[in-house]
Amino acid sequence: MTSITKPPVRHPGLPRNALGLTKRDYEGAMSTLCAGCGHDSVTAALIQSFWELDLPPDRAAKMSGIGCSSKTTAYFMKESHGFNSVHGRMPSVTSGANAANRDLTYIGISGDGDSLSIGLGQLCHAIRRNVNMLYMLENNGVYGLTKGQFSASADIGSMSKKGEANEQAPIDPVLLALTLGASFVARSFSGDKTQLVPIIKAGLSHRGFALIDVISPCVSFNDHDGSTKSYAYMREHEMEAVDADFVPLRREIILPEDHAAVTVVQLHDGSTVRLRSTSPDYNPTDREKAYKHVRSCQKRGEVATGLLFIDEAGRDLHDMNRTVKTPLAELPFETLCPGKGAMDALMERYR
């Protein structure tokens, strides 16, 4: 993972958030991805979201595996601790980190190779464990760093740059997550910041595992005719289920003027996400309907985007394990060690 430090240029006029930070403060090293990479747009949307949410960088942990997508954790929030782990294993490292310190905000960045091939098992089980984290799956249908092999999300018939057609059925992370009981499932497009930013903000505020599948075209290996993960294909086939507005707790809620069908979902931290359905009968709190919607879009050659499913009543890793509110890593040793008295008494049981 290559990284180049950005020069510390300050623009005094930049707007500041509640923490007094500018967007520049949420940036990281210079991206070394190819020019025009969808991942860089995702990074920009993440930075926008963190800034708007007033997220303290030193209270966040950036988690990733291996691949182009995993490199991007170096490109934002330089003041956060980051962990670039091994290929496909970011979910387990994040599970452990979260188990040890529940108070930090976990931002996992992965790709379709990292998540759907080598790390498919880890993704599934992190969903089942309901680790409280944002899981960005930057999905381009191709292995970029090794120069253009199909990934497990490539559609049947999708053409490689060399002209080969993929014949294997794709894994759709959204359908997968819905099946596994994920409590927050969304899809967006790297080129659609207006849609992506509120979804990221909602995902960050959601307590539990928040999966966002972001179609993020690879300009070098998968942005040609015949690719179903290209900019052109996405612009034509994107089908928004619900338009989401994210409203943080401390800001005034402004009702949309133009929509009648609005679902307001209150997130665990008290903030709300307002979902405007493009189709009046879409209900993002109904798992079965969400599944059906994604499938029917697929049948029509469309890609369902938006906040597709949300359930704020789910129990996360710490609820399931009944852990104390204080992060385990911060419990004083004296409260953990039973001591000599207990040991001497215990020994009688082994006689």
Next chain:
Amino acid sequence: MSGINDFAFKMATVNGTGSASANSLLMQAIFRMGIPVTGKNIFPSNIQGLPTWYEIRVSKDGYTARPPEIDLVVALNPSTYAKDVATVRPGGYLLYDSSWPLDPTLVRPGITILGVPFGQMCIQTFERDRDRTLLRNIAYVGALAALLKIDMQVVEVMLNEKYGKKKALLKANHTAIRLGYDYATAHLECPLPFHLEHLDKTSNAILIDGNTACALGAVYAGATVGAWYPITPSTSLMESFKGFCERYRVDAESGLNKYCILQAEDELSAAGITIGAGWMGARAFTNTSGPGISLMQEFIGLAYYTEIPAVFFDVQRCGPATGMPTRTQQADLMSLAYASHGDTKHIVLFPANPAECFEMAVTAFDLAERFQTPVFVASDLDIGMNDWMVPRLQWDDSYRPDRGKVLDSAALEKVKKFSRYSDVDGDGIAARTLPGSGAKGAYFVRGSGHDKHAAYTEDSDAYLEVVNRLVLKFETAALTVPKPDMRLQDGSETGVVTIGSCDAAVREAVDRLREQGVHVDFMRIKSFPFGPEVRDFLARHANTFVIEQNRDAQLRALLAIETGIPRDLMIPVLDYSGMPLTCTALVAAVTKYLAEVPA
């Protein structure tokens, strides 16, 4: 060799029929009579219906190794009759269920055959099939009590403790015990020439298995995150940890847990969880066995290179591949010492018994944090799953965990610039920060090439600076890890080196050899990397025997690689049959070797 308080007997039964609890009842009763005792459970990788054996050794002198010979076999499994009758020492005894005519397979000249109709008596006495099967085991406990002079009062007390609240069960057990005891007293010559007499040699001891002791060590060391994937023979380690945590780690006020145990989807994930938690500053561990260690290789290398504390308990079993999951071996030595691709080496601790499991579990957490690296506790099935007699575990309340060099927010304030992998003190150990402790200490953990500031690099010099510092760190560790256990005799030119659970058998062998006039020096390796005293010992002896439980003489290879002493100067004594070691192999090897070498 047998005599009062000095003999061994073995039960051959079918697993899943309730013999396990009868056998531990026997062992505990002997222990409570104040007589040193050891039990080895030789069980199948199966839940019900396959042969299983339980060997109990009684030793007034306190020898805890597997017995070199068996004085009495209780043969209750027809499918293993031939094998079982062959293991009785000449002049020994065989006890069988005489409900049926004596099977000709059991007839062997030179041994005494005793019959008790356990099955028949149980069928006549108990109505339910389940009782008839289960209580047959208790009936043989009764017969053995008569034959071996086990104090019946002790047995009764134990039954009361166990079934006190279940009156019907208690009564049935008492009846069954009496069936066996009374029949043996009336029909057989009791006691046998070798039997038990009260002693006072166990009042400061306990009976405990290594997995329980490791788990207790993890609790006392303050571990809060445990991640695992079930695997024989390490499963009971995490189950014990859970049990102890439920007892000691539930917040009285809120009822919430001061621990988190995650059963992962596989061993890779278990390793990842452990490393993630260690990065966050929690004391975290995983427990596994050989196949799990194979799966964790990549993560182990990551933790080594990124310098994250993590404790791995490897309860070794018979490999390679799936191997024999319920048999013991020490065949993971090489794969632990240098686990993962690239240049990696690790701290490995080798407990010899459950008492050391407890001690070394605590040490492992201290070393992992002090050296910011994976630390392995290499136990094995024999230590992990068998009950060993060891001194009562002690705890000193003045213990404080060694958290290593961690810069907290206050310490960071005083630092001009935090640089994660810079060696400030010259000991190869750089200070780390924990996520959440402030922006100044933020850094990027990466398994890719990094310089001393934790920044990505492909620059040779910057890369070398970090990996060479890791060598220095390892050298510092060699001076810090537990020193070998040595027993020297004046002027001996013969040395014996061993490791882990071989300890008890090898020390017994050293005593036997001394009785034969052969004086050997003893060294038991307790950790890797080796300190300078290990090389000194090897260099000091003309003949060195290295006894271990694997085929390829892995300890010998490690000694040769790390000390530079030529491999062929060390004579391997290997037992990799899967059974706990007895003293005979070493005694025979040394005797034979010395007989062949001209004086």
